[in-house]
Amino acid sequence: MLTFAAGPSKVYDVLPQYLADAYAQGILSANHRSSVFMNLYQETERLMREKLHVPEDYQLLFTSSATENWEIISQSIVESASFHIFSGSFGKKWIEFAKYILPGTDGIKIQPTQVIDVPGLEIDEKFDLIAITQNETSNASQVKMEYLEAIREKFPEKLIAVDTTSSMAGIELKFELADIWYASVQKCFGLPAGLGLLILGPKAKEQTQQKGERGRYNSLNFILENAASYQTHYTPNVLGIYLLKRVLQDIPEIQHTDQNLRERMVKLENCIAQSSSLRLLVDHELSRSTTVLGVTGPEELISRVKKEAEKEGMQLGSGYGPLKPTSFRIANFPAITDAEIDRLITFLSKY
Template sequence: MNFYPGPSKVYHQVKDWLNEAYETDILSIQHRSQKFMDIYESIVKNLQEKHNIPKDYTIVFTSSATECWHILNDSFGSNNFSNINSYHFFNGAFGKKWFDYRKANYPKTTFGIEFGINEELEDNFFQQIPQNDYLPNIICLCQNETSNTTQISQKMLSEIRQNRQNDFIFIDATSSWGGQNLNFNDADAWFTSVQKCFGLPAGLGIMALSPNLIDFYRKNSAVFPTNDIVYNRYNQLSFLIEKANQFQTTYTPNVLNIYLLSKVISFVPSISITSKKIEKRANHLYKFIERNYYHLLITNTKVRSKTVLAIRLMPEGVENIKKKAKKEDIILGNGYGSWKEDTLRIANFPQHTDIEFERLKEFLK
């Protein structure tokens, strides 16, 4: 049983889908073929229907969520966007990495605001950001910070959107998209990787872009599709958008994982059902962990993640539990970043079963 928070357990149906992909020659199709475009289009339609993604949002495939950082950083940091400020709010390792990458390339327009792991992100954090009608800011957030198992509530995201309507909001939802019921209208760019809540092998990222963001980029970009355009990067945003509108990618993609994604998204129930199940199980797990005298890394219940949990122990205790778990064929997640040595992380993703969590509870007693 694999409770690592990514890559994590894959759906057991993946074995059958892999065989189906081989038998139907999916592994050999071209990414400009009608078959591929049909698969791409089916994913978009199912994401709209089951994850409530607005129909005017554009779905783009990348290699990973990390690549999405770079695409967004470069697209809105250089050339005609070089005077746009990017504000990164973070309390953990992944949010800081996103900030560090942009700061390294665009230091004059990149600003980091760090807050505590048990601290709620509130509107007063954003009051330090200047607002104007002619030049938007970019606000970057990790909705679910996998390194320390915190999250920003949907209520807070909606408040930020309401109070920052002239700005663009980018959200890393790597450990929540597919597991939590997100309101995609609350941000202009969302992205994830499939090895977490989608229950698939690593190697595919998904990005959803709002029409407002695309329109702003189109009007201000020095490079947007024309008949004689020559792109200087394979993952240039304008190129990605152009191909996404045709249900294609800019390069030969991970066709197998895209096919597997089409199977998963047609197989799973609506996100409202999945999210309720995940939240209920998380609440039970948190109570169980505390009843059995373990210490949770996050003490503020309002900012605890629903999809990844962290237990805090002495370093020797961490190693001891991991060794015992391995003997029971249970894989627990290592800590990450500042919490690498003294925490265990446990994934609570849709592909995990209640039976598996009952076995985990028996082990932890």
């Protein structure tokens, strides 16, 4: 079954070879304090710089999942409180978790069809970090880089943390526009779930040291101390890191992936725009995701389209939360081939 679910999504077709190589090379038994692992960590970070254009002064850290990073950021980085800008379920979950740790946390919700009104945005001095869900998987909306740039220019004294769970490795991110970036690998990296990525800039590391939070297994100072020698604070998903390294070795530089995904998304959007019964979930082009397409329609039709797709060997991602009955989501992730996207478009053109 070919899956277009928004994550976990399709893995790269070459994954069986990566797994066989990992077994043959002894990666499955590698000790995480060994030179084998430290070299693996160092090479993976180097490849993140080469292929995704992560700046030299930003550091790659490994966690268990993207959602673990919600806790780490509030626990170890934020001094007073964070201010969240979000449009959907995952951004809402982030602010709710942050409030458990720092009750002064607050934010604003914008509609998926809106862009951030940066000139009208007011954020109190008590908030030392701005949290932004760049690509909201639940409703297929996104915050484009130009809005991040405007926020950075307006609030240069505040740290910025960005959730790119369903866009990192799919679109070109301008890492210098924020201090904290995080993701997980089961979406645009085309890998099985079970590995989170946390990327910190110099200002975020400085504030972490200043706050000095310690005492938990995932205290960021403890993570950074281990990362200084390319080790981790806990027994990590060594296989996941090895698979990430192999993917990074084989993929093109991010600007080429970015261009291809944008071209494919235009084809998908045009297909839905020409439909007599299906509509784009996000009708505002400037807030529509490049990596996840939301499609909406009458409940009976959405159910029928999903069932008929399965009969043809394709799984469409369900809508999320209250959108589940009247929408489905299509992943436009790099592991999905152009031919597979074309096959889906042919199928959807019937509606």
